[in-house]
Amino acid sequence: MAIVELNRLTKRYGKRRGIEELTFSIEEGEIFGFIGPNGAGKSTTIRLLLNLIHPTAGSAKVFGKDIVRDSRDIRRDTGYLPSEVHYYDDMKVADLLRYSAGFHGKLDENRMRRLAERLDLDLSRKIADLSFGNRKKVGIVQALLHSPRLLILDEPTGGLDPLMQHVFFDLLKEEQNRGTTIFFSSHILSEVQRMCGRVAIIRDGRLVRVDSVSQLVNSNFKTVVLTFATDAKPQPVRETDLSGVIRQDISGNVQTLLFSGNVRDLLDYARQLPIMDIHIGEPSLEEIFMHEYKSDKEGVYSG
Amino acid sequence: MIYRREWKCNARGLIIWTAVLCGLVLLMMSVYPSFAENAKEMEDMLELFPAPLQNVFGMNTLNLGTFTGYYGVEVHLINTLVGSVYAALLAAGILAKEENDHTAEFLLSKPVTRAAVTGQKLAAVLTNLFVLNAAITAISFACTGFSDEAVELDILAWYMLAAFLLHVTVASVSFLLSATMRRSRSIVSLALGIVFLSYALHVIAGLSGRFDFLRHVSVFSFVDAAAVANNGIAGRDVTVMLLVILLCCAGAFGYYRNKDIAG
Numbered sequence: 166m167a168i169v170e171l172n173r174l175t176k177r178y179g180k181r182r183g184i185e186e187l188t189f190s191i192e193e194g195e196i197f198g199f200i201g202p203n204g205a206g207k208s209t210t211i212r213l214l215l216n217l218i219h220p221t222a223g224s225a226k227v228f229g230k231d232i233v234r235d236s237r238d239i240r241r242d243t244g245y246l247p248s249e250v251h252y253y254d255d256m257k258v259a260d261l262l263r264y265s266a267g268f269h270g271k272l273d274e275n276r277m278r279r280l281a282e283r284l285d286l287d288l289s290r291k292i293a294d295l296s297f298g299n300r301k302k303v304g305i306v307q308a309l310l311h312s313p314r315l316l317i318l319d320e321p322t323g324g325l326d327p328l329m330q331h332v333f334f335d336l337l338k339e340e341q342n343r344g345t346t347i348f349f350s351s352h353i354l355s356e357v358q359r360m361c362g363r364v365a366i367i368r369d370g371r372l373v374r375v376d377s378v379s380q381l382v383n384s385n386f387k388t389v390v391l392t393f394a395t396d397a398k399p400q401p402v403r404e405t406d407l408s409g410v411i412r413q414d415i416s417g418n419v420q421t422l423l424f425s426g427n428v429r430d431l432l433d434y435a436r437q438l439p440i441m442d443i444h445i446g447e448p449s450l451e452e453i454f455m456h457e458y459k460s461d462k463e464g465v466y467s468g
Numbered sequence: 469m470i471y472r473r474e475w476k477c478n479a480r481g482l483i484i485w486t487a488v489l490c491g492l493v494l495l496m497m498s499v500y501p502s503f504a505e506n507a508k509e510m511e512d513m514l515e516l517f518p519a520p521l522q523n524v525f526g527m528n529t530l531n532l533g534t535f536t537g538y539y540g541v542e543v544h545l546i547n548t549l550v551g552s553v554y555a556a557l558l559a560a561g562i563l564a565k566e567e568n569d570h571t572a573e574f575l576l577s578k579p580v581t582r583a584a585v586t587g588q589k590l591a592a593v594l595t596n597l598f599v600l601n602a603a604i605t606a607i608s609f610a611c612t613g614f615s616d617e618a619v620e621l622d623i624l625a626w627y628m629l630a631a632f633l634l635h636v637t638v639a640s641v642s643f644l645l646s647a648t649m650r651r652s653r654s655i656v657s658l659a660l661g662i663v664f665l666s667y668a669l670h671v672i673a674g675l676s677g678r679f680d681f682l683r684h685v686s687v688f689s690f691v692d693a694a695a696v697a698n699n700g701i702a703g704r705d706v707t708v709m710l711l712v713i714l715l716c717c718a719g720a721f722g723y724y725r726n727k728d729i730a731g
Contacts, residue, residue: 208731215577218728241579251570255477267469268578307574 166229168193168315168346169214173223176209183209184370186223191348191363196341198361198378199350200454206370207350208248211319214348215245227315241269244308248320248350250300254293258303261292262310269311280306283332298324305333309340316340316347322356334360354451358382366454382447385425386411386456390444393418397439407434411456423452470575470585474562474592482596485554489547489600490607496542497611500535504615507533524674526694535615536623539608540693547604547631548691549667555597555635556659559642561652562589563724568652572729582725586647590717593639601632623697630691630701637687637709638663640716647720650730 169191176183184206191197199207212218214227216236225232227239252261259277266272281288286302295303301324308316316337322330337347337360351357357364358378366373393399399420402410409426424431428445435443503510514527522528525545530537563586566572575585605628612619642659649655670688672679683689690705 212729212731217573217576217731219726237579237581240577243577245577247573247577249570249573252574253569253571264469264473265574265578268580 166193167191167226168228169197169348170226170229171210171223172225174210174213174220174225175222176206176213176218177221182206182370183221184213184367187367187372189365189372189375191346193346194341194344195363196337196347196349196361198357198364199348199367200352200354200357200364201367201373202352205367207352207367208319209370210367211245211317211348211350214317215240215243242314244311244313244316246301246304246308246316246318246321248323250304252292252300252303254291256292257288258286258290258292258295259288261303262288262306265307266310273310273312276312277306277310280309280336283336284329298326298329301325302329305336309336312343312345314345316345317350318347319350320352321349322351322353330356354449354454358449381453382449386448386453387424387428388446388448388452389422389424389431390442390446391420391422391435391438391440392442392444393420394439394441402434407431412452423448423456469588470580471588471592474589475595478558478562478592478596481554481558482599485550486600486603489550489554490603492546492550493543493604493607493611496546497539497608497614500538500611500614501616503538504533504535520675524671526692526697529694530697535612535617535619536627536697539611539624539627540697543608544627544631544693544696547627548634548688549663551600551604551631551635552638552663552667553660554600555593555639556642556663557656558596559593559639560646560655560659562593563643563646563720564649564652564655567650567730573731576729582727583721586721586724590643590720593643594636597632597635597639601628601635604628604631626696626700627693630696633701633706633709634687634691637712640713640720644716644720644723647724647727 167190171187171189173186173188174184175186177185182204187206187210199210201207209218213220214225214232216232216239219233228242230239232239253264256264258281262277263272266277278288280286284302284305286299286306290299292300292303301321305321308318322333325333334356337349341347349357349361361378363375363377364381365375391399395418397418399415399418401415402413402420402422404410407426407430409424409430410422411425412423414421431445511532514522514532517527519528525541527541530540532538532541566575576582608624608628609621612621612624638659641662642655645655645659649658666686667688669682669686670692673682673686673689683692687709689695690701690709695702
């Protein structure tokens with residue numbers, strides 16, 4: 166069953182860009198990545214799902230319920246971690262968490278303490294005295310506390326040190342094992358690649374593509390690293406020598422190619438070069454994304 | 469939830485404003501006995517004020533030698549003006565602060581409807597104003613002990629009702645601003661501006677007959693002590709105030725329901 170379903174969802178803010186006709190859906194139990202550069206419309210999409218803002222056109226459903234009409238029902242089962250966490254400065258951490266839990270019904274004191282302990286968060290501190298990273302932790306506990314069916318995370322790792330990120334990812338995996346669906350928005354591709362099954366790529370308010378991470382990574386793209394002999398100088402690959410080179414980069418005597426052509430042609434070509442080593446591997450999401458982003462942009466300019 | 473939170477947040481302000489206002493009432497009224505003793509001399513002295521000024525403060529209509537007359541000239545102004553400032557400050561901030569401090573992102577992602585948020589905050593404003601006015605009323609009626617003669621309690625009750633109505637009117641206008649605008653500081657300035665402008669219009673109306681029409685514009689004229697002491701609050705003025713209250717509150721609910729919360 167689809168937990169989140171967007172249908173040509175659109176938000177325009179006068180001249181400022183919002184999002185334009187987004188359509189995709191998230192299945193129950195998956196960790197769904199939502200990636201794009203800053204200002205692409207990720208937060209706008211999320212804030213529409215929570216009805217903090219109202220759609221200009223199109224519609225969306227969460228748990229099969231309309232995001233505008235049944236917003237309160239949706240929010241009852243949703244945990245939200247905003248990219249920038251702001252709480253009431255006069256409260257202590259525990260006060261804030263109790264206040265938050267009060268809206269959802271009963272507070273699970275044990276769960277609150279356990280989560281705080283895992284994240285190394287002091288419940289008795291005042292919100293006003295917390296660092297950015299510690300505020301983020303409050304946000305994480307606040308989002309997880311009522312064991313929601315859907316977690317919406319907007320750039321969740323900002324401000325967390327690597328150790329805490331690790332704990333946080335473990336928590337998310339545990340939530341997923343409980344059957345929680347996670348909508349994971351980020352501009353950091355490596356964490357999306359690590360956590361998510363499927364991703365939607367958004368740029369300038371429009372959906373670029375939705376695919377599984379493995380599909381994106383495996384889709385015929387190879388990264389080829391050619392290490393030349395010390396006295397040789399790598400030359401740019403010309404289309405007539407070898408077709409299928411999408412991107413190339415030379416640094417010292419190392420040449421890196423993003424390659425989508427025939428591997429046998431590649432080997433034939435490489436055989437003639439004064440190379441000492443060749444490495445063919447799968448590109449990271451980062452590299453594909455850069456390519457996707459670039460080619461789209463070129464398309465826009467030429468069209 | 470939200471009501472309780474607002475009640476707690478605003479408790480300190482309420483206590484301070486109530487203490488200050490009640491203290492002022494007590495202070496002014498404690499002077500009344502010695503004033504009443506020398507009423508004739510005092511009245512003669514006050515006669516020296518220019519007539520327009522006497523008109524503004526209602527001294528030409530109200531008899532300073534009586535409890536309600538003295539209260540109308542010396543205390544009612546404090547109640548209405550200072551109380552309005554409190555009402556404006558309280559109501560102007562109460563909704564907008566969530567957006568201003570970016571806590572709306574938290575609050576409105578919880579399972580509450582916008583109507584519940586608006587309603588509970590409005591209820592908190594009204595409760596605070598009610599408590600303030602109840603305290604002023606209690607202390608004012610207690611102050612009748614300063615008077616040797618019988619006090620026209622109905623007039624005192626009219627003063628109280630007038631002040632409360634004014635406070636609620638000012639609060640609902642400020643509340644509407646709080647629901648529609650985003651930046652707390654500009655809302656507070658605007659709300660206070662409305663209060664002082666309204667008071668200024670009332671003063672101008674009293675200073676010269678030429679500007680008498682301004683009496684129909686300023687809410688402070690609606691609750692003017694001299695008028696209220698003579699024949700209560702005019703039915704038309706009550707209607708206008710109730711209508712303003714109703715429209716502003718309805719407007720606040722309606723607007724906030726569909727408001728796009730700034731990120």
